[in-house]
Amino acid sequence: MRERLFITTMLLPSMVLLALFYGYPIFDNLRISFTDLSLLGMKKGGNWIGLANYRELFRSGDLGHILFNTFIWLTATSVLLRLLIGLGIALLLNTRALKMLRLASIARFALLIPWATPPIVAVVIWRFLLERNGFVNEALMGLGIVHQPIAFLADMRTVWPSIMAIMLWNTVPLIALSLLSSLQTVPEEYYEAAELDGATNWQMFRFVTLPFLMPALLVLGLMSVFWSFNNFVYVWLATGAGPGTFTNVLATEVYLKAFVDFRLGYSSAIGMVMAAVMGAFGILYLRLVARRQLEETL
């Protein structure tokens, strides 16, 4: 009993801080989402309009398109590619050949550069590269692959792959380095035993490497979902949600409604829906990962 009291007392300051810094903004945002507050009317405040903002959001003709972009492109595709490419790079960095050639450290260092680049800088660099007269177009035309420059960030066929490329360039290194550290914990004897049993490379990967990597993959995957779903920077800076509204996602819609249309109430409603979706992911994360980690620790 005394131990519980001690733990509670020790946790209390953190809980109060959390309530202040997270709880208050969330509840205030919830309150605003039931009003028609406008950026032009911040001094006089908004009027209570109940669920009108939520009704408008769910009846909006653009919602399906925005959800598709957010869930399929921004989240599912980017997370999947991030994990696959990250895993590929980690396996490559862990190969004996690379270690023997003493290239592993150089490669690891090189990998840190894109990761250390702030997202805003990464997008600006890539925008230059993907411009009409940018390096990518010059290279493609120089190699005779295309005859006209491609409008990578304006053509509907290339805009999402281009955004993906920017996101992956900037974020894959973290995944790769995290997986590499997990790979280095796999005991060498397991591979030797598998080799003696006549296992193929694929079987060794499938039955030895992958089980060791699964916890890391799960954590990184779920964390990536959080980073991607809420992400605003890559889409907004690369395309401004265009061409038209082709790359509009929930995060850019929040910005557009709040700071272009000045509808803070409506924008808060979108924010609350995003928070609810992330809350669901959070519960999933707790059930799948955190609880198991806690049980293992205890």
Place this chain on the structure above:
Amino acid sequence: MLRLLAAGLIASAAMIGAVRIASADPVTITFRFNDTEEEVRGAIDEFQKENPDIKVELQRIGWKDARNQFLREAAVGEGPDVAHVAQVWVTEMGDAGATLALDDLIQKDPPPNGFADFAAQDLAKGKDGHIYGLPWTTDTWAMVYRTDLLKEAGVEDLPATWEDLRKDSEAVHKKTGKAGFGFPAGSSASGAMWFLANFYWWSHGKELIVQKPDGSYAIGLQPEDVVEAMNYYKQFMDGGDNPQSNLAASDAHDPAIMQALVTGDQAMAAMPPNTYKEVLKAYADANPDKPVPFASGPFPHQDNTKSSMIGGRMLVINANSKHPDEAWKFVKFMASQAVFADYYRTQFPAQTSLLKQIDFGAPLKGFAEQFPYARTWGAYASGPVPIGTLWNATQRAFGKALSGQVSTEDAARELLAEIGKQMP
């Protein structure tokens, strides 16, 4: 003796007071400017020299964030003393209580030739009739042309109709392989398609927002008017005379467009005079001994219609400013003839008296010709839907149509529905 001591004490106190007053810190006001520092640095230094009791702290912010940032700050009692704003923001900023009514200051210490000398006075007023901004610069847009490319394509006269503009653009592209009318077709919330769409509508005697005789507001366009404008601009994209990559450009001063004009990869563009001046300068710097192959001309219009806007910037004083008198002194100075003559040469002043003194010169002749066929935003600015919302909705709809995301018919319908939703 006592009297002498008292007199001495009084004299000392008076001297200390005088020294204190003399050494009092100058009043510091902040000025938030949205273009490059070098454009106003000289003027600010001059103001400080003339007014040693006022120090001006320059803050800079990009146009894209300027309006939101100022509104957010003003709502919580913060923000710069003086802000550089677009003319079309002033009414809504005044109504939001973010800016100070200038009526008393103007009455007490009027600008030379009075407030009546300024263009766009309607946009300077709030719905309550008070004046909330001093028009500072005008930047009426016009068309600019590479005359050498037009000649190469066999085009002898600058286009006078929208049909001619299309035909000439196509001719340039087909005969020279270069871009014809390269306009920024991107959908950014504050992009240039908004202007081009309105110029097209205005020149045909239509407008997006109209004020009815009873004072109420309505949408002045039918879906077919919007479709017609979208189809008109889409031809340039489909024909290839406006490169597809311009779907990623949203501003007249996008480097891709300015560079293409300078290098001769594009024959026609639409822009404000300060951007055009930069193009002329860049060309002259790159080709010091060559004559300038540029001309400007008005957008197509009828005798009784307008085809460009009297746009520009205003200076406003924050409603929270603790130094409104000093701020007004600064605002008045910045709008003076000396500033435009000696420092702020990239822009045209907003005073009619000063505009009349300007020699536009041959390359800028088209801008002078455009002025009589330019108008203010009128009902757009005083109407119930914030101009930023109209702008964004139009940009998005044109972006959708020009990129092929949806048909022009669907994009037009969506645009009018979106605006209609917000009309009372």
